Amino acid sequence: MNNAVNNGVWSGSWVAERLGVQLVGDDELTQMLGLALRRNPKRAHLLVSHVLGKHVPQSPSVVYGAGFALGRRVRDLLGADEAARAVVLGYAETATGLGHSVADGIGLAPYLHSTRRPVAGVARAGGFEESHSHATSHLLLPEDPALLAGDGPLVLVDDEFSTGNTVLNTVRDLHARYPRRRYVVVALVDMRSAADAGRLEEFAREIGARVDLVAAASGTVRLPEGVLEKGQELVARYEAESAASGSRSTVAPSGPVAQFPAPPNDGVAIEADQKANPLGARGTARPAPTCPQPADERAHPHPTRIDLRWPHGLPDGGRHGFTPQHRLRLESALPAMAARLAEALPADTRSVLVLGFEELMYAPLRIAHELERSADAEVRYSTTTRSPVLAVDDPGYAIRTRLVFPAHDDPADGPGERYAYNVAGAGFDAVIAVVDSVADTPELHAPEGLLEALAAHTPHVLLAVVPSYVPGSPAISERHPMLPEPLRGPAFSSYAPEEVGWLLQDLSDVTLEAPTEEREEAIQSGGAHYAESLPVEYQPSEQYQALFHTALEESAARLAQAVGAVTELVLAERSPRPVLVSLARAGTPVGVLMRRWAQFRHGLELPHYAVSIVRGRGIDANALRWLAAHHDPRDVVFVDGWTGKGAITRELTAAIREFEASDGITGFDPEIAVLADPGSCVRTYGTRDDYLIPSACLNSTVSGLISRTVLRADLVGPHDYHGAKFYRELAGADVSVAFLDAVSARFPEVVDAVDATTKELLSGDRAPTWEGWAAVERISEEYGIHDVNLVKPGVGETTRVLLRRVPWKILARAGAGADLDHVRLLAEQRGVPVEEVAELPYTCVGLIHPKYTRGATGADGKAVNL
Numbered sequence: 001m002n003n004a005v006n007n008g009v010w011s012g013s014w015v016a017e018r019l020g021v022q023l024v025g026d027d028e029l030t031q032m033l034g035l036a037l038r039r040n041p042k043r044a045h046l047l048v049s050h051v052l053g054k055h056v057p058q059s060p061s062v063v064y065g066a067g068f069a070l071g072r073r074v075r076d077l078l079g080a081d082e083a084a085r086a087v088v089l090g091y092a093e094t095a096t097g098l099g100h101s102v103a104d105g106i107g108l109a110p111y112l113h114s115t116r117r118p119v120a121g122v123a124r125a126g127g128f129e130e131s132h133s134h135a136t137s138h139l140l141l142p143e144d145p146a147l148l149a150g151d152g153p154l155v156l157v158d159d160e161f162s163t164g165n166t167v168l169n170t171v172r173d174l175h176a177r178y179p180r181r182r183y184v185v186v187a188l189v190d191m192r193s194a195a196d197a198g199r200l201e202e203f204a205r206e207i208g209a210r211v212d213l214v215a216a217a218s219g220t221v222r223l224p225e226g227v228l229e230k231g232q233e234l235v236a237r238y239e240a241e242s243a244a245s246g247s248r249s250t251v252a253p254s255g256p257v258a259q260f261p262a263p264p265n266d267g268v269a270i271e272a273d274q275k276a277n278p279l280g281a282r283g284t285a286r287p288a289p290t291c292p293q294p295a296d297e298r299a300h301p302h303p304t305r306i307d308l309r310w311p312h313g314l315p316d317g318g319r320h321g322f323t324p325q326h327r328l329r330l331e332s333a334l335p336a337m338a339a340r341l342a343e344a345l346p347a348d349t350r351s352v353l354v355l356g357f358e359e360l361m362y363a364p365l366r367i368a369h370e371l372e373r374s375a376d377a378e379v380r381y382s383t384t385t386r387s388p389v390l391a392v393d394d395p396g397y398a399i400r401t402r403l404v405f406p407a408h409d410d411p412a413d414g415p416g417e418r419y420a421y422n423v424a425g426a427g428f429d430a431v432i433a434v435v436d437s438v439a440d441t442p443e444l445h446a447p448e449g450l451l452e453a454l455a456a457h458t459p460h461v462l463l464a465v466v467p468s469y470v471p472g473s474p475a476i477s478e479r480h481p482m483l484p485e486p487l488r489g490p491a492f493s494s495y496a497p498e499e500v501g502w503l504l505q506d507l508s509d510v511t512l513e514a515p516t517e518e519r520e521e522a523i524q525s526g527g528a529h530y531a532e533s534l535p536v537e538y539q540p541s542e543q544y545q546a547l548f549h550t551a552l553e554e555s556a557a558r559l560a561q562a563v564g565a566v567t568e569l570v571l572a573e574r575s576p577r578p579v580l581v582s583l584a585r586a587g588t589p590v591g592v593l594m595r596r597w598a599q600f601r602h603g604l605e606l607p608h609y610a611v612s613i614v615r616g617r618g619i620d621a622n623a624l625r626w627l628a629a630h631h632d633p634r635d636v637v638f639v640d641g642w643t644g645k646g647a648i649t650r651e652l653t654a655a656i657r658e659f660e661a662s663d664g665i666t667g668f669d670p671e672i673a674v675l676a677d678p679g680s681c682v683r684t685y686g687t688r689d690d691y692l693i694p695s696a697c698l699n700s701t702v703s704g705l706i707s708r709t710v711l712r713a714d715l716v717g718p719h720d721y722h723g724a725k726f727y728r729e730l731a732g733a734d735v736s737v738a739f740l741d742a743v744s745a746r747f748p749e750v751v752d753a754v755d756a757t758t759k760e761l762l763s764g765d766r767a768p769t770w771e772g773w774a775a776v777e778r779i780s781e782e783y784g785i786h787d788v789n790l791v792k793p794g795v796g797e798t799t800r801v802l803l804r805r806v807p808w809k810i811l812a813r814a815g816a817g818a819d820l821d822h823v824r825l826l827a828e829q830r831g832v833p834v835e836e837v838a839e840l841p842y843t844c845v846g847l848i849h850p851k852y853t854r855g856a857t858g859a860d861g862k863a864v865n866l
Helices: 013-019 060-078 096-106 165-177 199-207 227-245 324-344 362-374 450-455 516-525 542-573 587-602 621-630 647-663 728-733 736-744 748-763 771-782 795-804 818-830
Strands: 022-025 033-037 045-049 087-090 111-113 126-129 137-140 154-161 182-190 210-222 304-306 351-357 378-384 402-406 417-421 430-436 460-466 579-583 608-611 636-642 672-676 684-687 791-793 807-813 834-837 844-848
Touching (some): 013 033, 013 227, 033 227, 045 154, 060 154, 060 182, 060 210, 060 378, 087 096, 096 111, 096 154, 096 362, 165 199, 199 210, 324 362, 324 460, 324 621, 362 378, 378 417, 402 450, 430 450, 450 460, 542 587, 542 736, 542 748, 542 818, 579 587, 587 608, 587 636, 587 736, 636 795, 771 791, 771 844, 791 795, 795 807, 795 844, 807 818, 818 834
Parallel strands (some): 087 111, 087 154, 154 182, 182 210, 351 378, 351 430, 430 460, 579 636, 636 672, 672 684, 807 834
Antiparallel strands (some): 022 210, 033 045, 126 137, 402 417, 791 844, 807 844
């Protein structure tokens, strides 16, 4: 990452030495900030951020990551519920992209930024002044007037928090119109003086609201007496020298901006013509006159125009509001847009700048970020600006070069100069200028316009135009406008309502059960899918129930350790505030336990939902749509109890890929988090041992009294969730909560073991080997089954075979002990032979009867050996 210190020279030292300006505070300050001089009568100095992407070209991942990380901190501060109700407001022009990135980090927050561009027909929802700015009037122009009218937290984002005046002006204006209880101020740097530090708290008391502050770094700027006058004198002297040279463009030596050679003189600004070498024989910076370059000598008088194929109706940014749904549409379109730009770049391109335009910061940033991930070239990002800043070619000065060109978007406040800093002389092989359509004017293409200025300093200029969003245009119809809220206990399931929300429809009143042998024949003959009916719920004998309770008592601590380990992996690697989505129904008790561990160990209240996935049919797409509308898909972690051969892992991967193609919604990670991964199919697990998870011993009575899920065309329409039944009548036999409580009670005693296991897992090689799948294929052939779907490996899957299918035989690892007591009992009750096998990779494997007629069982329902 480029920062404000290069070759041991801080890019604020030039100003500090001449004006006595000091930055005092966090160690990060001089890494994040340099100093320059404003051409502004109100303030002498300018804090130049190296992570903002405005004045200094920077890696897009650094720029986006800085804002996104701040958003994550805000979400942690607010908590999941409050964060889901938040609205984010960014400041034009410098913080429009930063505010967008913060909103992304929060997850579900709609975003609006102030603007200096009035739009006909859009009423103001507010406005304020920025006292130190060269252009002060900010407008708030949301397309939806209700955007700012809610009572959730308002998050205000600026690049720096200096006096607090801008924020106070904003809050004062908005609080009078839309009062709320909480505000959060976000900035890359908090640079308030001691005198200003208390104003925010006083103001919060005055309006009766809470105001929090989140900043990446903090400190103060110490300004000596007379600094404004001294700064103005310096600016005047250097501007006079530039004027004497007759130059409009400030250029610098070739090479990356971060590697400019240090001139041995006093750092006179280089004002040179576009062809001349800006250095003297000894490399000394010197003024030089500008000589207009003949048009036939310009490298590229006409830029290469690239059609991004921006999604129809998608806003170009937050000027009129940008919702989470808008972001999902943008996410899905970014790879294709970046690919079009990459294809247009010359094959030998090694360094490329994506240059945004004033308030249009977010769209170019996200395009640059995607290009950075996919292109071979080094990608940098910055934008043009209205802000007039002196350029001085000295390594101790943050603005080394300046391009000057006329405004090209017909601004409401009239024509004027615009600037691009640290672009000239940076050695970019190509520059991609990204503007909105309002700014794609003759002035942009004029001889002294931005594109011509860029062409003088790079061999290739590309132009990408994003359509300017016009409020009031026909809304894009939603394919799935209304999806019901999740079902919760006690109306649906015996779990407490906060433990899990079921993204299912209730089919409790529908008769779906069929005899096991009848179902097996229909399934294996292809006459029906297994998810179109339900097996008759197995009611365990007293002997079997006693086995369950014994197994639970003996394995609770081992389960608690696995729960803790897999949850810690998720928190460390997937998301600090994950959204747990269990695969109903075997995954649901595990999801509840993971939620309980996060609450016990970290005080987190994680959202948890259960969704249906059906082998051969995929995951419930409507459930994914609901999740995407209410949470950031990147935070979703799918949870299951265990892996067998990995069929569901593969099913989920394919289903997510299909969903992305059909809906354009990206971000869901198909990797499942499981308690046990004996098949070595996933990276996120608590253990790879194949042992008894007692919840596998029973059906609905250990899973909240919920059936397995159902997908049948006459019951589940295109806009419905998959279905399931709630067996209220089995409440007397329900041990669902007892199972959870027994495992949760062991959490305190396994904390140290969880820490050790987590450390070992995080440092070890967890790459899936899929050895379980290979073993299943081998067993399928050795036993003449020739169908891997009839081979169910692992204790959990074997138990399911005995409870729900027509079992043929059970393979047990030689010497397996108490983990198989319940399997042996079930096998005895159903007349199924148990065959001990040496070197079996699983503790046991259940084989479904490969003869699928009802003749495969005798009159008593017991299996007939082949």
